[in-house]
Amino acid sequence: DQQVKQNSPSLSVQEGRISILNCDYTNSMFDYFLWYKKYPAEGPTFLISISSIKDKNEDGRFTVFLNKSAKHLSLHIVPSQPGDSAVYFCAATSYSGAGSYQLTFGKGTKLSVIP
Amino acid sequence: DTAVSQTPKYLVTQMGNDKSIKCEQNLGHDTMYWYKQDSKKFLKIMFSYNNKELIINETVPNRFSPKSPDKAHLNLHINSLELGDSAVYFCASSQDLGPRETQYFGPGTRLLVL
Numbered sequence: 001d002q003q004v005k006q007n008s009p010s011l012s013v014q015e016g017r018i019s020i021l022n023c024d025y026t027n028s029m030f031d032y033f034l035w036y037k038k039y040p041a042e043g044p045t046f047l048i049s050i051s052s053i054k055d056k057n058e059d060g061r062f063t064v065f066l067n068k069s070a071k072h073l074s075l076h077i078v079p080s081q082p083g084d085s086a087v088y089f090c091a092a093t094s095y096s097g098a099g100s101y102q103l104t105f106g107k108g109t110k111l112s113v114i115p
Numbered sequence: 116d117t118a119v120s121q122t123p124k125y126l127v128t129q130m131g132n133d134k135s136i137k138c139e140q141n142l143g144h145d146t147m148y149w150y151k152q153d154s155k156k157f158l159k160i161m162f163s164y165n166n167k168e169l170i171i172n173e174t175v176p177n178r179f180s181p182k183s184p185d186k187a188h189l190n191l192h193i194n195s196l197e198l199g200d201s202a203v204y205f206c207a208s209s210q211d212l213g214p215r216e217t218q219y220f221g222p223g224t225r226l227l228v229l
Contacts, residue, residue, distance in 0.1 A: 032214050101214040101216075102160050102163065103160065105158040107157055
């Protein structure tokens, strides 16, 4: 049962253009969303996050948009650079009891930025 | 300096063997995690520990036993390895258990069971 879905396994974008990565979720209890970036043979690294009370968060070239009614979020990268080529994971936080929270990840989207 | 480190990076072993994966973090964090990324690329939580105490224990076979000797270490011991245990195992840590805590991941341990 996938609670966080990234339906595009891969995406190719020309350098300098905008990359848009999409993520849908089904669990209405998710209240905090994150994007992680992963290079081959490395662990995921945190990129950007957004609280459910916001609809947009921006950090340099990266912007995350949240549409709660549609249970959809997206990550925009502009302009895209070759170093952005990586797998991007969407993740969501939910309460798991005993005062703890856990992350649920999507399957990831592999972004390739073509020079 | 590596923030979250795992050893070994690669592990090839036979079915039925027992193996351990070690994880150390030098960030001074209170909470550590083990995740499994299977062949379908899903990254799923297995365990989380806070101040050396087990907090989350997802549905994993009891052949998997985490051990936290201190706050900086969370090791994963696997008994009687099976083919289906082949995966990449990631250790992570965060300052504490809060919902907005950023998790920092290690580089992963690629386990192949033959």
